[in-house]
Amino acid sequence: MTIKDRMIRLVILVWFALFSLTIIYPMIWLGLSGLKSNSDFFLNTWSLPKEWLWGNYKAAWDAGIGQFFLNSVLVSTVSVVTVMLLGSMAAFGLSRFRFKGMNVLLIIILCGLMLAPQVGLISLYKMLQVIGLYNTYWALILPYVSFQLPFSIFLMRSYFLSIPRELEESAIIDGCNNWKVYWHIIVPMGKPIIASCALLTGMNVWNEFMFALVFVEDSSLRTIPVGLMNLRSQLNTNFGIQLAGLAISALPMIIVYIIFQRQFVRGLTAGSVKG
Amino acid sequence: MTKTNQNARTAILFILPALLLILSFVFLPIVLNLFYSLYRWNAFEAGRVFVGLEYYIRLFKDPIFYTALKNNFLFAVISLMFQVGGGLIIAAILEDKLIRKFQPFFRTVIFMPSVVSIVVVGLLWQLIYNPEIGLVNGALHAIGQSDWAHSWLGDSKTAIYAVVAVSQWQYTGYMTMLFLIAMQKIPAEYYEAAMMDGASRIKTFFSITVPQIKEMILVGTVVTVIGAFKVFDEVYIMTFGGPGRSTEVLGTMLYRAAFRNDEMGYASTIGTMIFLITLTLSLIQLKLGKSGQEV
Numbered sequence: 287m288t289i290k291d292r293m294i295r296l297v298i299l300v301w302f303a304l305f306s307l308t309i310i311y312p313m314i315w316l317g318l319s320g321l322k323s324n325s326d327f328f329l330n331t332w333s334l335p336k337e338w339l340w341g342n343y344k345a346a347w348d349a350g351i352g353q354f355f356l357n358s359v360l361v362s363t364v365s366v367v368t369v370m371l372l373g374s375m376a377a378f379g380l381s382r383f384r385f386k387g388m389n390v391l392l393i394i395i396l397c398g399l400m401l402a403p404q405v406g407l408i409s410l411y412k413m414l415q416v417i418g419l420y421n422t423y424w425a426l427i428l429p430y431v432s433f434q435l436p437f438s439i440f441l442m443r444s445y446f447l448s449i450p451r452e453l454e455e456s457a458i459i460d461g462c463n464n465w466k467v468y469w470h471i472i473v474p475m476g477k478p479i480i481a482s483c484a485l486l487t488g489m490n491v492w493n494e495f496m497f498a499l500v501f502v503e504d505s506s507l508r509t510i511p512v513g514l515m516n517l518r519s520q521l522n523t524n525f526g527i528q529l530a531g532l533a534i535s536a537l538p539m540i541i542v543y544i545i546f547q548r549q550f551v552r553g554l555t556a557g558s559v560k561g
Numbered sequence: 562m563t564k565t566n567q568n569a570r571t572a573i574l575f576i577l578p579a580l581l582l583i584l585s586f587v588f589l590p591i592v593l594n595l596f597y598s599l600y601r602w603n604a605f606e607a608g609r610v611f612v613g614l615e616y617y618i619r620l621f622k623d624p625i626f627y628t629a630l631k632n633n634f635l636f637a638v639i640s641l642m643f644q645v646g647g648g649l650i651i652a653a654i655l656e657d658k659l660i661r662k663f664q665p666f667f668r669t670v671i672f673m674p675s676v677v678s679i680v681v682v683g684l685l686w687q688l689i690y691n692p693e694i695g696l697v698n699g700a701l702h703a704i705g706q707s708d709w710a711h712s713w714l715g716d717s718k719t720a721i722y723a724v725v726a727v728s729q730w731q732y733t734g735y736m737t738m739l740f741l742i743a744m745q746k747i748p749a750e751y752y753e754a755a756m757m758d759g760a761s762r763i764k765t766f767f768s769i770t771v772p773q774i775k776e777m778i779l780v781g782t783v784v785t786v787i788g789a790f791k792v793f794d795e796v797y798i799m800t801f802g803g804p805g806r807s808t809e810v811l812g813t814m815l816y817r818a819a820f821r822n823d824e825m826g827y828a829s830t831i832g833t834m835i836f837l838i839t840l841t842l843s844l845i846q847l848k849l850g851k852s853g854q855e856v
Binding site for chain 1: 568569571572573574575576578579580582583584585586587588589590591593594597604654657659660663667669670671672673674676677678679680681684685686688689693694695696699730734738739742787790791793794797798811812815816819820825828829832833835836839840843
């Protein structure tokens, strides 16, 4: 390596280190400020907490984050499981059969990828009221599942197309029906893409804000993103507890991302190939 | 092929549940939205009055509509510069052999904000921008530039830029990741050949990297621009369209019409506009994507 290369490398590394700092520092600041008392927060914005008030996290949990967290877990789990099941079934149907009208179905599903959720906001709100699901968990789960399905079908279908057919052909000769082929061959072999889809779907649902704001009204049904907004107005002067609440909400996604980075990236790769 | 392929009915059975959900919760609402935009109606009252295109005429006369369009456009332009332009440069640097061994660390860090909820990011940045206790003004005081300290979200001149900046902070890493993935598929021989010819880094970037990943750049561009017209969360959380109506975007304008002013017909009209804009952009993408394949 020449001296010039070393210099370039040094400059770039310093620049990236500073850049990373602007990303990491606010997050660390969030976690640490969540441990401060209000006066500590105002007087020593920058420094470490004088007293580490772990009780703030407990207080945030009791102030409502706990309930919102459980709601988010429930809504996300049901949505992800449903998307994975219905999505892999549809992807199986669209990758292993050839029939008239398949391309039309494929186009309809892919169009679903492009539509902005805002466009349907008003009519969905009205529809959910008319069918009596407004202000229930279903008011979130059904729209989430429907809006997430196209992306997962798209990813799973491309992956299923690449699974060799020999296995299922011999299975069919042995007398397996299509359901068995789907459940015992395609699903196990498609595990990697199903895992990636589950992660991306889970992330989108966990973080979704607009539908959650409009389709449920009761505080007891709120998911974390909307719950945090409520908490802000409720605790507008207690910054420590508020920040603790934000940290609790952000942490699960950050941990999941760090553990499952490979699956995340695979999902992004597969999803971006054809846009 | 094999006999399973002829069994259309089985295929439909597998596809039907997903298809029904998509049709009823994604497509039907869009059709209904068009219908609803022609009526005057309220959320909690039965009955509606047909008004035809009245709301469309009103929309085109509404100065806030033009503020919103301008702000969405600003989101698009700045996001293109930072997320697509900046992301491309960052990805190219991270792929350079000089610092490739540090790539996994930096990649993990800069992607991280995009997995965090916008609500968390928005509320966090609201505090960071806070004129009294925030980090931004704190940093300016610390480097002796107290004159620059400012109520970033409270001034209608800077508020929209402050909101757009948060979006860049959150999503530049996402685009960078997409570009990295695409760049890693470029055969190494191309770069070796360029190096043999003595091409500089900048020249290699423009003559090899960019042309090789132009599909991804196109996808990234379209996703970013469409995303800019779907913006809602950031603005709702940090400014709710204020101060005044200076940071209003189409999404918040729709929300305000529907759930603050209870003018559901007008809100549907704004919805239709968002639909038309995003549809046009998607069609452009399809067209460009096709011509890209032919070249």
